[in-house]
Amino acid sequence: MxxxxxxxxxxxxxxxxxxxxxxxxxxxxxxxxxxxxxxxxxxxxxxxxxxxxxxxxxxxxxxxPVHLALRAPSREAVDEVFALVRAQGAEVLHEPRVWPEYHPGYYGVFFRDPDGNNVEAVHHTPPEE
Structure with missing residues (x-):
């Protein structure tokens, strides 16, 4: 989690x-x-x-503020979190995308919770072999 x-x-x-x-x-x-x-x-x-x-x-x-990242089971789940965040009217800090500067396959969305904390939903796509 x-x-x-x-x-x-x-x-x-x-x-x-x-x-x-x-x-x-x-x-x-x-x-x-x-x-x-x-x-x-x-x-x-x-x-x-x-x-x-x-x-x-x-x-x-x-x-x-705290930064809390919760693991998502797929990129689609990260996108669903993003849609729900927008529906709640929360501040979106960064829309879902790949963040290669963190590592290959890092896919996340960043937003603020009601207390102003920086929250992230992230999925780690395994590298292709």
């Missing part, structure tokens, strides 16, 4: 160091990092290597 969680941080490198240090016994480590104009965005993974905790710079003043 939960695919990944994103937290905003006033100091991303310090937050990464904290999480990877205190959760080292659980196998947490940095999986990937990319730079943005506001600073680094870092994906932390467990033993499976799949980044499920994302740390990013403060993006909206002093507010720290």
């Amino acid at each position: 939960i695919d990944h969680l994103g937290l905003q941080s006033a100091d991303v490198p310090a937050a990464v160091a904290f999480y990877t240090t205190v959760f080292a016994p659980a196998g947490l480590r940095e999986a990937m990092r990319y730079e943005t104009p506001g600073g680094p965005v870092v994906g932390i993974c467990g033993p499976d290597g799949f980044p499920q905790l994302w740390l990013s710079p403060l993006a909206e003043g002093t507010e720290r």
Whole structure:
């Protein structure tokens, strides 16, 4: 159900160091990092290597909205979520599309929930072999 969680941080490198240090016994480590104009965005993974905790710079003043991604069983399901979000009148942040900068086959839609949190429905299409 939960695919990944994103937290905003006033100091991303310090937050990464904290999480990877205190959760080292659980196998947490940095999986990937990319730079943005506001600073680094870092994906932390467990033993499976799949980044499920994302740390990013403060993006909206002093507010720290949560980013919650829920896994969808198909791209069609992501599109259905999008249609229902629009029907509810919620703010759409990004319409459904492939996000190759995350990984090949990453298909998601981003929107705000009633409390302003950044919510995502995502499907991970396996790479063609």
